[in-house]
Amino acid sequence: MYLGLDIGTSAVKALIWDGQAVCGTASAPLQVATPTPGASEQDPEDWWRAVCQACADLKGQAGWDAISAIGLSGQMHGAVCLGADGAVLRPAMLWNDNRAEAESAAMAEALPGIGARAGVPPMPGFTAPKLAWLARAEPETHRATAMVLQAKDWLGYRLHGGFVSEMSEAAGTLWLDQAARDWDDAALAFSGLTRAQVPKLAEGTAPAGGLSRDAARALGLRPGLPVIRGGGDAMAGAVGVGVVQPGRAMISLGTSGQYLLASDRHAPNPERLLHSFAHCLPGGYIQMAAMLNGAAPMAWLARALGRELPDLLAAAQTADPRHTPLFLPYLTGERTPHGDPSARAGFQGLSHGTGPGEMMRAVIDAIAYSFADAQDALNEAGLSADAPLAIGGGARSDLVLQTLADVLGVPLRRPAGADQGPALGAAKLAALGIGATALSDLATPPEIGAVFTPRADLRHADRLPRFRALYTGLKEVCARP
Template identity: 50%
Template sequence: MYLGIDIGTSAVKLVCAQGDRILATSSVAMETSSPRPGWSEQHPDQWWQATCEAMAQLAAQVMLSDVKAIGLSGQMHGAVLLGRDMRPIRPAILWNDSRATPECDELRAAQPQIGQIAGVLPLPGFTAPKIAWLKRHEPGTYARLAHILLPKDYVGLRLHGELATDTSDAAGTMWLDQASRSWHAGIAEATNVMLDWLPPVFDGHAVFGSVTAQAAAETGLRPGIPVVAGGGDAATGAISLGATEPGRGFISLGTSGQLFVADRRYKPNPDRYVHAFAHTLPDRWYQMAAMLNGARPISWIGGQLGLSAAEVVALAETVSRDRVPIFLPYLTGERSPLGDPHIRACFFGLEDSTTRADICRSVVEAIAFCFADAAQSFGDTIDSLPELSAIGGGSRSDLLLGLIATVIGKPIVRSDDADSGPAYGAARLAACADGALGLSDLGLQPPTTDRFEPTEMAALPDRLDKFRKLYAAVSTLS
């Protein structure tokens, strides 16, 4: 039995798997702090506490002593800042934080070829510009900085006591030379980072530590269990679907959203904010459109209206008329394909007759429209893909998957346990490290249970056009 741990933004999720079967899952929700406009933070110890709580839930379902190896997954880009004692010196600055916008402009000027080297142009959500911000605005904290990790790697540190990351999470920092898969000294220097602050980089199936006695006491795990490097949530989500080879792609509908296409070659396309990153497996890369606002707007509007995410979608399904408002879902700015950290969400077209169901429908449609923009930014890259798989909590919505299939003109397929993607992918990497799976096995695709074909939906193309025009108008005000 193999354990996958996924450090998400809204929850820590655990999966125990054996072969192609998920044996048990658990999840513990977490909160995000926004102490100032545009800021998004979590304290790393919150991740560890949630992991321990989720482990206790798991222990009620399976024997943790049967776990043979552990894989890690997590939200990408977060700056986990540690002192010499390897303890956090401040809350982590997350992927959807926009405070480092000026530092991105400075980084681009200092490294004009950064888009070709790092696979994407500088944006404030990435790790590197956050450190330049830290030196400028929190010099006392910066002076204490000795180590930088990614979120999943901090939980790894608590499990095995080592400093390490994998190629896919390193890819999302902006410090990685994607082609050579090594830290780039020039980009590190331009962001005031010493290379020895950055951890060693491993392939995702490489073992680099084992569960310590202290971690075993806190989690209920057996001491000595091997821990593998794992991957960023996009890459481990890909592993869960077999998206490791050319011609494979998927959409992810978590707090953030991704449109992911696997490849065997490094193909940067920075001008469209399509990310070209190293995969977590050797000799593999991927292209990805990364949206800061995946399924998150559904839970956001649910919170405003006192509804669960399922109730939001159920209300949206009741609406068929064409007087639904247009919603821009950019609650924390947007990355792909806009590269606009300043844009914010808004409704247009509210009327006296607008109902809660109309508002819910406009929010669900807006998520699909973001994927239409993402698909457009790829050009003809996805034309040859026969279909796209779907993972993440938002993939439970038939309405949303049907809308996305229609606006991008590509079938969407769903498998069992699609909402467990990254954690399951991490468990598969652990199984690979233990010899239960080979690298070729990680490219096997799970059987699909549902298929959503593009359909004719009256007024939807016109509403997508209005959505794009509304962004063009509102962006001049942000």
């Protein structure tokens, strides 16, 4: 039995895998703080409390007492700053924290060619500009920072006591030379750091350490249990559904969104804001379009209207197209294809006939149109996918996936247990890390729960160009303070 732990943005997920099937799952919710405009933060101690809660819920399920290894996954691009004593110095800055806009522009100017080396041009959500922002905005905290970790690697520190990471997580910092699979000293120096302040690197299948007595006591597991480094959430999600061989593709609909293809080489295309990152598997790479706003706008609308999400999705099924507005989904700016942290969300075309169902239908359309932009960027780079697998919480909705298939013009396949993604990948990496399974076994296609075949929907032929024109028309308006 193998335990996968995933530190998401909205929840921590824990999963037990027996080498063939999932035996148990549990989750514990998380909240995001926005203390100032552009900020997005969480207290790492909340991650630990959520891990303990999820594991407590799993204890009564089959397989808990037979766990033989732990694998880790988590949200990428963050910054957990630790002092010399290992204590957290400030709340973790998350992947969608956009305060480092000036620093990302300065990094691009100071380090010509960094987009090709790091796999994507500097943008505010990445870790390197965040630390440069910290040096300017909170210099005392920056000076006190002895170690910078990502979410899952901080969890690893709590589990085994070591400062270690792996290639896929490092790939999302802008500090990794992707082709060399090693830290980039010039990028670290831009952030005011040295190699002594970042974790030791190895592949995602490498051991991180043994479970400490304190952690074992907190989780109800045996001390010394092997902890495997794992992978960033996008890459671990790919492992979970077998996207480990060149050409295989995946769409992830979590809080953020990714359109990802596995590759065997680093092939940067910074002009189109595609991410060419190291995979969490030895020698592997991915090519990815990354959107800051995946399924999150659906949850946002449900909160804003005070409605349950399943009720709104049901209402969207019968939405009146004559009163369905357009929606820009950029609640926290956007990466692919715009690279625009100032972009914001909004409805256009509201009328007296617009109700909650029409608004949710507009949000679903907008999510699909964002993935159409992503697919165009991949196609322009010479990349294509015949029938991507769809995972993440948003993939539970038939309406969402059918709309995506209609807009993208390709079939989408939803694996059984599509929302297990990164946690399942983490468990599989745990098995691979202790030699209980082979890399070739991870390539076995998952059981498919449903296939969504594209239909001819003339609505989108009219609405997609208008959606794109709406962003262009509002870009200057959104950029103003």
